[in-house]
Amino acid sequence: MIFDNLESAKSFYKRYALACGFSIRKATQWKSRGIIQGKYFVCSKEGQKAVKEVDTLNEEHQPKQKRRKPSQRTGCEARIRYKIVFVPFTGINNHNCNVTLGAALLGNETAETYTWLLKSFKDAFGYAPKVLVTDQDPAMKRAIEDVFPDTRHKLCMWHIIDKLSGNVGSKLCNKTDFKERLCDIVWTDHITPDHFEQHWAGIMHDFHLTEHEWLSDIYQLRSSWIPAFYRDEDMSGLMRTSSRSESENHFFGKFFNPRTTLVEFLAHFDSAIEHQRHEHRRNDHDSRYKAPETWSNFPLEK
Incomplete structure (x- = not known):
């Protein structure tokens, strides 16, 4: 089932539990960059009570006399999961x-x-x-x-290269010049497709990776992510720099925290967008009324 928000999911499961004769409680949840990605609602009797070990021979560890309370946890596995994805x-x-x-x-x-x-x-x-x-x-x-x-x-170059070490091994990437040579032909639009293919073949041969499955797969997709294959297209810097999406996620992460609820998220999202619009207005003002700083002493800049 799909719910509009966290409270709707909780309310539904609470009514269901009441009809079936048990109560519920909140349980595990996980987040990414301060946004709740998943959450469990479970039966109040889910799991088992942790047993604390005590050294009865050590007087310092003698427990205080307390009235024992029977555990309500019986290991019930009834649960409901709440999950959202921010796009x-x-x-x-x-x-x-x-x-x-x-x-x-x-x-x-x-x-x-x-x-x-x-x-x-x-x-x-x-x-x-x-x-x-x-x-x-x-x-x-x-x-x-x-x-x-x-x-x-097009496919994001950053996401593909980020998987390189995991697929070919960190030793090859960190102890040899494999990654450096590969990045030299990946992160550039100043070479032709033929030049890229020749150097790719040479790198694969030198490191005995001609039969590597993952590298072969991304090579077959080369026209979708290698700048050499769209060097004449205006991509506005979409793929020739590090991940734009990762930068965007970092931006939103400054406005959300691990305790953000869905309602709070919407309010913080509006604040984030307003901050972005403010920066755009500031950049507009600076470009109209301020002289740009020169990078060199060449007459062309003056």
């Missing part, structure tokens, strides 16, 4: 800074849900974006093909 749409403004075009809270990450989200985004803006950059989520890929068939879908 921001990030663009780049005329100052080459991130700007939040929109955001959504989703109950799951299926292709159907993403399709609904992208259709809502298209209805709000009136047209499809020319370029869309995401990670390698297959559900998102299906949704983009369905809703934005004419949009150029």
